[in-house]
Structures are given as structure tokens and as C-alpha cells.
Amino acid sequence: MKRLGLLCAAMMLVACSEKEAPPEPVRPVLSVTVKALNEESLGRFAGSIQARYESNTGFRVGGRIARRNVDVGAEVQKGTLLATLDPSDQQNQLRSAQGDLARIQAQLINAQANARRQQALFDRGVGAQAQLDVATTDLKTTQASLDQARAAVSQSKDQLSYTELRADHKAVVTAWNAEAGQVVTAGQQVVTLAQPDIKEAVIDLPDTLVDQLPSDVVFSVAAQLDPSINTTAIIREIEPQAQSATRTRRARLSLAETPDGFRLGTAISVTLSSAIKPRLELPLTALQEVDGKSRIWVIDTQSKTVSPRDVTVISRTEHSVVLAGGVENGERVVSAGVNSLKPGQSVKLDEDSQ
Template sequence: MKAITFVLGGALLLVGCGKQASAPEPVRPVLSVIAQPQVQANLGRFAGSIQARFESTLGFRVGGRIARRWVDVGSQVQPGDVLASLDPTDQRNQLRAAEGDLAKIQAQWINAQANARRQQQLFDRGVGAQAQLDIAQTDLKTTGASLKQARAAVDQARDQLGYSELKADHGAVVTNWQAEAGQTVSAGQAVVTLARPDIKEAVIDLPTSLAEQLNTQLQFLVASQLDPDINTTATLRELEPQADATTRTRRARLTLVDTPNAFRLGTAISVTLTSAVSPRTELPASALLESDGKTRVWVVDPQQKTVATRDVKLLERTPGSVVLASGVQPGERVVTAGVNSLKPGQKVIVDEEDPQ
């Protein structure tokens, strides 16, 4: 009887040990992110400014000494506004001289007309010679031509006097002065730069290596440096064909899709370049599990709250992240920490507020 009791006790002891050996794996908390597909590749961010698409540099059409500048940089001007003026003494003297010549030619013209009429009357009465009549008519024609020339000279002198004032030919903003009051300038020399504020564009300088890769698929996000929430998109309008000899960069001009009111001329901006790419997924580098020559990640089953490995194709690797070409579907939750200590089918606890 005692032997039977001993055997039964031993059997119960073995059963108890078997239950301890088959105890389930503990539920483990994990850090994770939700896979988000990327269809745009970030090519970099560059600083730039808002500038006018159309700028014009004006100069006097005559030479002389600048007597006064009437507007400053930043001033808004309208068509016909005087920007600067020269000392008009020389132009006024030329006008007076031309007017004097015109008065003299007009007197000669009056005399030539009277002489031609007199010779015609004498010839009609038969007491005048044909030669005298011909001379009088020729003198009248010559004097008439001189009169036209004198009148043109007066008009030209009057225009020259008007050219001593530099005027705006369109509504614009003064962006730069290349000459100061008291300075002597020649005809056509650059004096002031005007920018039309109605059409603005973004201007940035790009490295030559990147500029050579620009194509129509590139997208530009233009944002104010002071307030990134003020932004718009842009397209490439013009790329300078040659790089700057000092910076080895090429200037790119971008056409803005929209122009926020905060984008004034000279506003500092930040331009982000992106390009359309095949769908891919970016994950933290800690999510990658590499063993036996294979690259995997742990994917969480949202229903069972368990994890399973998934083979993935690695496209790009950086110290802090990896880019996967395939293997993970959008919306799946991927474990990002402790990947080497998990087992297939292991229960996990996922914090719903983990970064995504």
C-alpha cells in the first residue's frame, strides 16, 4: 500500500514539473512604428530669396552730373515718376542755341518768300528775268530745308533737356542705386535698378552636381524661413548654364504656383527639392534584423498581438535609417527596438502612441 502511494506521489510530482516547463512566453512591450509609403525622395534643402522676375537697369540718355536722387531703395514708383535728375545747364544752353538758330532761319525764310513773290510778279509783267526768278525760287527751297532742320534741332535740344530727368517707365520698386548725387555719369551708364513686384519668383543656388540632375519631375517646396507654415510649391523656370567661378553653384529661378502675401521682395526662403520615386518605406535602422545572410524585420499582427519576421529588400542605408524597396505593406506596424530578443509568435504589447 505504501509503495502504491509513493508511485502516485511521484507521478503527481512529474505532472507538476511538466506544467512549469510548458509555461507560456511572457508578454513583452515593444517600440514600433507604422510603415508609411514614400513616393517622393528628398534631394536637399537650400536657402534662397524672393526676387522679381522682371528687373530693369536704367540710365540717363545723356551724360552729365547727377544733381539729385529723388527716391531711395525700397520706394514704390509709378510710371512717369522722376527717379533722378542731372544738372540741366548744358542742355538748356543747347536748347537756347537751337532756338536762336531757328529764329534766324525763320527770318531768312520770310525774306526768301518775299523775294520769290517779287521776282514772280516782275516775271509775270515781263520786266523780270527768268534767271532771277530761278535763283529766288531756289533760295526759297534751300531756306525751307534749313528751316525744317532748325526746327528738328530745337526738338532734339528740347528732348535732350527732358533726358536730364530719369523717369520710371512702369510701376516698380527701387532695388539698387549704382550712382550717387554729385557723380558724373555718361550716357547709358547704369544708375538705378527697378523690379516689378507683380510677378515674383524664388531664386536659389544649387551645387553643380545636383543642378545637372534637374528634370521636370522635380518638385520644389518653398517656405518662409521665419514662418515655415507659409509655403507654396514651385517649378523650375530657368537654370543658369554656367556655374559661378567662386562658389561652383548654378542659379535656379523657380516659378511659384501661388504667391503668399508674406512673400515680399527679398524675403528669405527655404526650398526643399523632392523627386518622384517608386514606392518605398523608410524605417529606423534599429528595426533591421540581419542574420544568416538575410535581412528581415519584425511585423506585429494587430489581431493576435504577436510578432513574425518578414524578409525585406534593402534599398538604402544611413546611420540612422534604412529604406526598404519591398517586404512591408503600408499601414503595418514594425518593431523598432529589441529585435534580436524576440521570437516568432511571441506576444507583445504595443503602445498606440508610439511615433509613426
């Protein structure tokens, strides 16, 4: 009996050892979908929408500004009165010139009458040639003085018209540099007019970045308040020298399109990117180092299992790695918890961690 008991116990131990090991537990994991990168971001900068063509306008004569007729932001047509000077001096000059003209016109009438009398006397043989010559010369001199007086009147009228500052073209008033009551000189900048038909994006770029911009750089321009209003742009002009205070250079970008939301002065966000050879970027936590080799864990989305795969790392940062290959665009990769996985282990997928 004792032997029979020992035999039964031995058989029970053998049966237990032949049972299969319990299955690996299903592990919940974070994962990301692999996406190939075709562009490299070079930075994001703030700027504004401005008119390509602006003109700084001033009065053609000096004086005291009597009135401003429009405000900043006003749309004006060609010939619109923008501002006026006190015209008192120019009016006085015009009246003086007109008085001189009237006086010389009276002198001309006398000179013409005297020349006719001397000619008549000379023709009858009772007048002297010298007196006729003097009368003829006086007539010509008075005629020249009349022409000069008429030119002076015309000039005075022009000077009076210059006391009115009018728009030369359809434009938007973007700045006033003088106020009513202020005395300005001829040619001094008073108002800035922008032609609204052609707009462009204006940003300030670091001097060091400008020298490294590739020829195929792409600018994405979007309104800061509504990013859905966007377009692309190319470089039209970059200042040749950096500003001493900020070490930046102003860049003007030609817009591919001009959405209605891009009004003058609209604040914009400009993103710089450049086309690159397609590459794969993953979170640094998705990488596992084993025996000097780098590998990742790829998820079979059908069976919900994982398998390791060796990869080649091009570069890495504090948070990400760039791979030369080893994984395809669209595949799903474990992004956290890779050190506790085993080949063929079942996993529970969570949402993308990106």
C-alpha cells in the same frame, strides 16, 4: 516509515516538475509605424522670390545726378519721376538753338520780301532774270535753314527732357547703382525696376545635381520665416554654364501659385523631390540578422504581442534600411531591442521613435 517518507518526497518532486514554466516578462519596446515612401528627396536649397521681368534703366544723356526721387522698395507708376540730372548744359543748348531759329526766321522774312520785289520788277520788265534767280535761291536756302533750326530746337527740347528719368511701367525699385552728385554717361545703368505682377523662385543648384535632375522633378517652395506659405514650382530656366567660383547654376522656377506672403525678396526654402516606386524605409535598429536572413519584429496591436517576419533589403545606410516588401503600410514594427524578443512575447508599446 522511512519508505513512506521517501515516497512522499518523490511525489512532491514530480508535482513541482509538472507545474508550468513562468510566463515571459512583458518587455517595453520602441516601435515605428511603417509608412510607404512615394517621393525621394534630392536636397534642400535656399533662394529668394524675384520678379521674372526686370529692367536696368539709365539716362539717355550724360551729366551729374542732381536728385534721386525714390528709394529702394518704392512702388512707382508709369511716368513717375525717378531721378534728375543737372539740366544746365541742355538748357544752354536749347537757348542757343532757339536763338538760331529766331535769327533764321528774320532772314526768311527778308528773303521773302526780296523775292517779291525781284518778281515785281521782273514782271514790269525792269528787273533782270539773274537777280530774280538769286532771290529765289536765297529764299529756298533760308527756308531749308529754318527747317533745320526748328529740328535743332526740337532735339534740344528732347535732350532737356532726357535729364529726367521716368518709369516706363508700373514697377518696384529694387536697386540704385548711382547716387546724387555722381556723374554718369548716357546709357549707364542707374536704377533697376522689377515688374511685380509675375514672380518666380530663384535658387542656385550644384552643377553636378543639375545634370542628374529627372524630368518629373518636383520643387516645393516655402517661405523660410513661415513655412505654411508654400506652393510648388517647375523649372523655367537654368543657366547653361556654372559659375566658376561656386560651381553652381542659377535656376528660375515658375510658381504654380503666388501666395500673398511671397513678396519680392522673400527668403525661401526650396526642396527637390522626385516620384519613385513606393518603398518601405525603417530604422536600421529594426533589422535583425539571423542565419544570413534579415527579419523584423511585427507587433500585433490588438494582443500586444510580437512575431518575426523575413524581409528583403534593397539598400541600407548608416541609420536606415529600405525594404522591398514583407511588411504592409501602417503596420507597427519594433525599432529597438529586437535581439531579446521571442515569438508571441508580450510587449508594452511606447511612442514612435521616428
